[in-house]
Amino acid sequence: MNIVYTKHAQKKFEDLAKLGIKVTKILVKQVVTNPQHQAKDPSSEHNTIASRELDRNLVLRVVYRVEDGIILVITFYPSEKGRYF
Secondary structure: OEEEEOHHHHHHHHHHHHOOOOOOHHHHHHHHHOOOEEEEOOOOOOOEEEEEEOOOOEEEEEEEEEEOOEEEEEEEEEEEOOOOO
16 A cells, blocks of 8 residues: 655654654554554544654554555654553
């Protein structure tokens, strides 16, 4: 399945890198295709949030939706482990 990123999501790669958190498109794809946890986004009926361990203390959460067979990554962000699942 093809993955497309919103402009906001594209910018997140740079923003997180400035904070010393390296996230790659390969990692985002792994989270979406093989999440450790997945749930519907409570703020949007069309979005899904997939999560996967980033390191010992953080998980990476990816907000996305599937449109016409394409995964549209809306945003992603690191979060403390245990905060969401």
